[in-house]
Amino acid sequence: MGTKFGTVRYPTLDDVWQHHLHCEQAIRTWQRAIQGGTGSHSWPPFLSHAELDERIEIVLDEVGEQTILALMASAEAELLTDYWRRVAKRRKDPLSKSIRKSRKHKKRSEAARPRLKEDILSHWERVHPGSKKVVQDFRSLLKVRNWLAHGRWWVLRAPEPKSALDVKFRLESILRSLPGLRPTATP
Amino acid sequence: MSPESLKELLQRLAKKRGESEPDWTERKNAWLKSLDELYSRLEGWLTESKEAGVVTTDRDWVSITEEYLGTYNAPTFRISLGARSVLFRPVGTLIVGAYGRVDVSAGSRRCLLIRSSANSWSVATHEKGAITGDLSDVTFAAILRDLLA
Numbered sequence: 337m338g339t340k341f342g343t344v345r346y347p348t349l350d351d352v353w354q355h356h357l358h359c360e361q362a363i364r365t366w367q368r369a370i371q372g373g374t375g376s377h378s379w380p381p382f383l384s385h386a387e388l389d390e391r392i393e394i395v396l397d398e399v400g401e402q403t404i405l406a407l408m409a410s411a412e413a414e415l416l417t418d419y420w421r422r423v424a425k426r427r428k429d430p431l432s433k434s435i436r437k438s439r440k441h442k443k444r445s446e447a448a449r450p451r452l453k454e455d456i457l458s459h460w461e462r463v464h465p466g467s468k469k470v471v472q473d474f475r476s477l478l479k480v481r482n483w484l485a486h487g488r489w490w491v492l493r494a495p496e497p498k499s500a501l502d503v504k505f506r507l508e509s510i511l512r513s514l515p516g517l518r519p520t521a522t523p
Numbered sequence: 524m525s526p527e528s529l530k531e532l533l534q535r536l537a538k539k540r541g542e543s544e545p546d547w548t549e550r551k552n553a554w555l556k557s558l559d560e561l562y563s564r565l566e567g568w569l570t571e572s573k574e575a576g577v578v579t580t581d582r583d584w585v586s587i588t589e590e591y592l593g594t595y596n597a598p599t600f601r602i603s604l605g606a607r608s609v610l611f612r613p614v615g616t617l618i619v620g621a622y623g624r625v626d627v628s629a630g631s632r633r634c635l636l637i638r639s640s641a642n643s644w645s646v647a648t649h650e651k652g653a654i655t656g657d658l659s660d661v662t663f664a665a666i667l668r669d670l671l672a
Contacts, residue, residue, distance in 0.1 A: 373620055380652035382624050382637050385590055385617040 341417040349410050349511075353504050356403040360396065367392045401484055403500040408481035411474070411507045415456050418517050429516055431463045453478070460514060470513040473506060547591045554616035554623050555597060557638055561625070561658075562600040562611070568660045569602065579603045589615045602667070609670050611636070629670035 338345040347355075369375030371385060379391055422432035423439065438455065439447045450456060453475070461471050479494035480503075497503045511517055527535070562582060572578045581601050588594040592615075600611040609629045616623040616638070623638030626649075633649035636658060644658035646666060656662045 370619055371617075380650070381619065382621050382635060382647060382652045383619045384615045384624060385619070386588070386615070388619060 341413075341420070346413050346417075347406070347410055349407055349504055349507055352403060352406045352410050353501075355406070356399065356500055359399050359403075363392060363395055363399065400500040404497060404503045405481060405484045407500065407503050407507055408477060408484075411477075411511060412452060412481075414511055414517070415452065416450065419450055419456050431459060431516060434459050434463050464515055467514055470510050474510050477503065477506065550616060551592045551595060553641065554613075554638075555595075557623060557641065558598055558613055558625070560642070561636070561644060562598065564658075565600060565602070565611070565663065568663055577604070585612055587613065587615055589617050592617070604671060607671055609667060627666060627670065632670045634666055634669065 338351055339348050340346075366375050366377075367388065370377055370388060379388075383391070419435060421427075422435050426432070426436070435455075438459070457471050457475065460467050476494045477497070480492065480497060483490070483492045483494075497506070566573075566580055569578055569580060573580065580603070583599045583601065584596040585599050586594060587597050597613040599613065602609045602611075607629065609627060612626050612628070614624040614626055618624045618637075621637045621639055622641065625636040625638075627634050627636060635647040635649055635652065637645045637647050637652075637654065639645045645654045646656055646658055646662045647654045
């Protein structure tokens with residue numbers, strides 16, 4: 337389970353997805369238990385199966401939203417750990433050099449907390465112009481991530497992903513497409 | 524022993540399914556029969572009022588779709604008191620914790636009739652589904668009072 341950065345283990349996209357599948361499976365089992373009269377729930381009694389299905393779909397949608405947030409967090413971890421490897425291992429590739437050079441002008445506190453958009457994604461776009469489209473897709477997903485993480489109280493301008501699985505596929509594709517990024521997210 | 528062919532496998536699964544599953548057609552027919560009996564009971568309690576010209580009743584049909592049962596028509600029952608009316612609308616027989624449910628409404632006011640066994644109906648609140656009693660001429664009068672008052 338998970339991948340390591342130093343001594344810390346953090347969940348990969350696949351780990352998050354496995355957890356999502358477990359949740360879905362548990363909810364479907366719960367749904368069958370309710371239908372069979374053995375599962376407890378907080379909804380009014382005597383729901384028709386169709387009414388129960390509607391409520392279960394809402395629960396599953398909510399789990400999907402939580403999974404999207406966790407998938408995004410996992411992808412962010414991949415990009416940040418990649419950033420720190422480039423800093424620590426003093427690689428000679430243009431991206432690593434560009435990142436290290438940019439850190440020289442930063443205050444210590446700023447250098448200790450790199451920002452995803454300004455310190456990581458911008459470098460990717462500048463040094464690897466071919467990655468621009470992929471980075472743009474990630475930026476679009478970041479809007480969804482921020483919308484979810486900050487309470488969904490505003491109208492989301494970015495197109496909402498079709499599903500958590502859609503986000504997983506997009507993130508896998510993004511991480512695979514960034515040149516030189518260690519593909520730790522997939523086994 | 525030769526391996527089971529796809530055709531044999533599907534035949535075996537269909538047979539097994541048939542043995543373990545309820546008879547859904549029978550379930551649907553029993554449900555429709557219980558609705559007919561329910562409405563007859565209600566009409567019975569209303570006989571004098573109907574003869575006095577105080578209320579009228581009529582039946583109609585509603586299309587219901589349920590898993591395993593498909594789409595079918597079930598009877599509705601309406602009691603009219605001048606311009607006001609109370610509608611008994613069946614929801615289905617596949618109900619969590621019961622054998623059927625009929626939603627009773629007059630405008631925005633609602634309550635539920637719960638088929639708690641083959642021939643037994645209970646009255647429940649719409650909001651919380653709390654059972655308030657078995658259906659009888661007394662509780663039926665209470666329903667009409669609550670919905671039409």
